[in-house]
Amino acid sequence: MSSQDVRSILNLPAAGPSTGSHSRKSANIARKPDGISRELYALIGDNAPSLAEAQASIAAVKYRDRPKLKTKKVKWEWTDFTPFAREGQVGAPRLGHWVRVTDDDPHARVDYFGSFNLHGPSVMEYSQFEYDQHLVDPNWTAHETSYLFELLRQYDLRFVVAADRYEYPGRTGGPIKRRSVEEMKDRYYTICRRLVRTRTASDAQVQQQQIVQYSFDKAREIKRKQYASELFHLTAAEIAEEEALYLEVKRLEQNEKRYRADRDDLMRSIIGLDSGLVNLTGANNEGVHGLDRNKKKRRPEDEVPSAAASPAGPPTKKQKDQAAFDTAHCIYRVPQIPVGPNASHLATKHPVHQPVHLRSSKMPVPKPNTAIRVTELLTEMAVSTTRLVMPTRTNLEAFEGVLTAAASLVDMKRQVDRVEQEVRTLRAQREGFIPPVEPQSRKRSESVLSTDTSGTGARRSRAL
Amino acid sequence: MVYNGDEVSAVVVDFGSHTTRAGWAGEDGPRIVTPTFYGYTDAEASSSNGAPADGDDPMDGEQKPEQEEVNKTKKRTYYFGDDGANVWRANQEVGNFMVDGVVNDGEAAGQMLKYLLRERLNIDPTEHPLMLTEPAWNTPAAREKLVELAFEGEGVPAIYFGSSGVLSAFAAGKPTALVLDVGYANASAVPVVDGYALRAGTMRQPLASSLLLSQLHNHFSSPTATRSFPLSLLPRHLIAKRDTTSEPGLEPHPTLREDRLSGTTGSWRSWAEEVVVDTWKETCGEVINYKGFDFRSARDLPQSLYEFPDGYHQYFGEERYRFTEMLFDPKNYFNQAVEPPASLRTTPTGDHSHSLKDVVPLSQLVHDSIMACDVDVRASLLQNIVVVGNTSLTRGLTERLDLELAQLLPSQKIKIHSPTIPFERKYSSWLGGSVLASLGTFHQLWVTKEEYEEHGMAIVHQRCK
Numbered sequence: 001m002s003s004q005d006v007r008s009i010l011n012l013p014a015a016g017p018s019t020g021s022h023s024r025k026s027a028n029i030a031r032k033p034d035g036i037s038r039e040l041y042a043l044i045g046d047n048a049p050s051l052a053e054a055q056a057s058i059a060a061v062k063y064r065d066r067p068k069l070k071t072k073k074v075k076w077e078w079t080d081f082t083p084f085a086r087e088g089q090v091g092a093p094r095l096g097h098w099v100r101v102t103d104d105d106p107h108a109r110v111d112y113f114g115s116f117n118l119h120g121p122s123v124m125e126y127s128q129f130e131y132d133q134h135l136v137d138p139n140w141t142a143h144e145t146s147y148l149f150e151l152l153r154q155y156d157l158r159f160v161v162a163a164d165r166y167e168y169p170g171r172t173g174g175p176i177k178r179r180s181v182e183e184m185k186d187r188y189y190t191i192c193r194r195l196v197r198t199r200t201a202s203d204a205q206v207q208q209q210q211i212v213q214y215s216f217d218k219a220r221e222i223k224r225k226q227y228a229s230e231l232f233h234l235t236a237a238e239i240a241e242e243e244a245l246y247l248e249v250k251r252l253e254q255n256e257k258r259y260r261a262d263r264d265d266l267m268r269s270i271i272g273l274d275s276g277l278v279n280l281t282g283a284n285n286e287g288v289h290g291l292d293r294n295k296k297k298r299r300p301e302d303e304v305p306s307a308a309a310s311p312a313g314p315p316t317k318k319q320k321d322q323a324a325f326d327t328a329h330c331i332y333r334v335p336q337i338p339v340g341p342n343a344s345h346l347a348t349k350h351p352v353h354q355p356v357h358l359r360s361s362k363m364p365v366p367k368p369n370t371a372i373r374v375t376e377l378l379t380e381m382a383v384s385t386t387r388l389v390m391p392t393r394t395n396l397e398a399f400e401g402v403l404t405a406a407a408s409l410v411d412m413k414r415q416v417d418r419v420e421q422e423v424r425t426l427r428a429q430r431e432g433f434i435p436p437v438e439p440q441s442r443k444r445s446e447s448v449l450s451t452d453t454s455g456t457g458a459r460r461s462r463a464l
Numbered sequence: 465m466v467y468n469g470d471e472v473s474a475v476v477v478d479f480g481s482h483t484t485r486a487g488w489a490g491e492d493g494p495r496i497v498t499p500t501f502y503g504y505t506d507a508e509a510s511s512s513n514g515a516p517a518d519g520d521d522p523m524d525g526e527q528k529p530e531q532e533e534v535n536k537t538k539k540r541t542y543y544f545g546d547d548g549a550n551v552w553r554a555n556q557e558v559g560n561f562m563v564d565g566v567v568n569d570g571e572a573a574g575q576m577l578k579y580l581l582r583e584r585l586n587i588d589p590t591e592h593p594l595m596l597t598e599p600a601w602n603t604p605a606a607r608e609k610l611v612e613l614a615f616e617g618e619g620v621p622a623i624y625f626g627s628s629g630v631l632s633a634f635a636a637g638k639p640t641a642l643v644l645d646v647g648y649a650n651a652s653a654v655p656v657v658d659g660y661a662l663r664a665g666t667m668r669q670p671l672a673s674s675l676l677l678s679q680l681h682n683h684f685s686s687p688t689a690t691r692s693f694p695l696s697l698l699p700r701h702l703i704a705k706r707d708t709t710s711e712p713g714l715e716p717h718p719t720l721r722e723d724r725l726s727g728t729t730g731s732w733r734s735w736a737e738e739v740v741v742d743t744w745k746e747t748c749g750e751v752i753n754y755k756g757f758d759f760r761s762a763r764d765l766p767q768s769l770y771e772f773p774d775g776y777h778q779y780f781g782e783e784r785y786r787f788t789e790m791l792f793d794p795k796n797y798f799n800q801a802v803e804p805p806a807s808l809r810t811t812p813t814g815d816h817s818h819s820l821k822d823v824v825p826l827s828q829l830v831h832d833s834i835m836a837c838d839v840d841v842r843a844s845l846l847q848n849i850v851v852v853g854n855t856s857l858t859r860g861l862t863e864r865l866d867l868e869l870a871q872l873l874p875s876q877k878i879k880i881h882s883p884t885i886p887f888e889r890k891y892s893s894w895l896g897g898s899v900l901a902s903l904g905t906f907h908q909l910w911v912t913k914e915e916y917e918e919h920g921m922a923i924v925h926q927r928c929k
Contacts, residue, residue: 090914095910116904117908160841
């Protein structure tokens, strides 16, 4: 609907002499103002409200430009070409493709694809002389060897594919001979090694590296493939069994560890010795890593005694003077705190600073896990655990000794109680003619670690 | 050049046992999909060899048939395309030049090639390089025949043979894959490593659509426990008016085109009946995808209503599943007593193929194929199983295959990749050919006519390995 239609509906007189779009065009009405789209301007007509114009300029709606018809034409041309790799060969394909006509070299595209013609890893080459000198093998003739190398070159050392295509007809054309991947690899890598070794190399290290690179153990490879292929023939039941066995091993290992920890505990509290059991699980589980860690852990410990020993060894003159001075003036030097194994490297250079303190403020305290019992014990014997009348160094040491003794006594008592309980349980079992539920070793390990009710619980359930 | 393509307007032709595909390299689908079955009439068929030739060996040595359009005085006329065998003609026989996935009849294949290039694509073959596909077990003789047809018959400037297994892997975007192609004549498993098909692991067997159809045909054309009469399986060409009155499961009485009955040959009739059965199979056939088929639980399977061209309609239940089960359990569901199609009998028993006597389940075929390869590539093959071919579109087939493979190889990680778009599965080898022939880096591999004239077949065998 144009403005004219609106006018006719509203019975308004026609604005101006222009009637109809044709005549309007010829009248050459005012040019469309910038910033307002021509579609919108056409709707508004000639009595454009100024508001709309202002808004349009604000919004600045951009419509797509009219196509410019006078731009340069893009020309494509059907051109003949020969693939890069085949250029200059007899019978090379003459192919055609569409090429955009530009100022650039039209040949660039062909060259571009030529750049992809990369060959795989290069295959070793040998001369007849070298073959006669070093490479003779009773299993391979020279002819077959060259056939092998030709095949490897053709398939870029893809041994799997080359072995699949290996059909050696023999020099005279006998029955077709096939070779396994291992045989081919063995022959190829042996030749490579021999060639690298015999040829004079500029760098001995590089030569050695190459020999290592070309190393190939046929028997081992065959064995590896055998094992690998066995994995493909596992049945579902076997896989389930394997998984169950693995879990069982894990469980046993854990039991063993627990048992050993218990026994260690017991031995230490009774005789004050390490049980002497070999740390089986640690060695098994951690393997090389574990060894490494042990080594690392050991190093600082090794260093500490040596550092401590060095002043004790042949004392220098200065140290001797110092010692005399110290004894004369009753000076006691606090030994340096050994640096922990996982402390940073800075700790060795800057030892931990110990501020000045009163000895009474550094009274030894019993171990937290036995603190209550130890305190009870000491109170029973009328020894205060919190106060020393004269906290000298020797007194403090003596007090610490008392604490340790008390702690071990408490510990011992606990162990004795436990063992007695166990003995009672076993006796009760024997009296009741109830055979042990499980094999002896397992039984013991469990009874040591678990509470006493387990034995009686088992008996009760049996009796029912 | 983002995708490194370089169009040289090459033509890709993919001969299949059931359909033949042709089109331009670089496009994402074949322009022409035409049945490989063709119709032909012999002008003096009765006088030259008496009995009408069987559809499967239509060629006779001394006959020199030519296409009708070229020379009307010759005896044999070929009809290709959708209006080839599909149109009823008096005394028309139906043939197929593919046997065991290999081009067997050079004469008819040549006519087909000419028809595709000149009539359908409307091109001058001397201007366009031609890429052909071939199965991994293609014979040198068949290859030579095709090369002759292309260079001497059509005069193409250059040719290349792509192995269809490799091309299917390329179409799926994988350089290393195990391609299981369940097609019309064959089911084949081809291991592809770095773009090379491994001969050691290539396995094939005639357990595919064709055998399935012959079993179904036998089932429909003989009375069963629930159906007291054999189905006529008449194609619509021979029916004037189908019987619309009968109830489901009752014998229909359509009005036949009596005028055509006398001119219908045996080969055309069997082809047409196979099409009828094939349509049923495509519509109704499904594979049980979670367990094997058994008759006890078969009654609970979902039914579907289907009507044959003659008006027979019925709710089909267990038949939808019983016959496709053959693909996974041939021991129990492949009825050896039913006469199989003659063309399937040529597949020999060997290291790389199973004959009709000893077909194995599809999953076993994949398993054997992978186990024949080197240990080091097995894992990557198992994780890249590409399932293609029209029969693989049977519902539930890939899921079932996954299940069966997991049972065969419980310790391995198996991943089946199969294109979801149907035509990507049906025409996967054409697509791979289209991709390959449009790559800028590929063009140096074309075998040109000059090279062929100079070196003979040796250059083809050397280049297309």
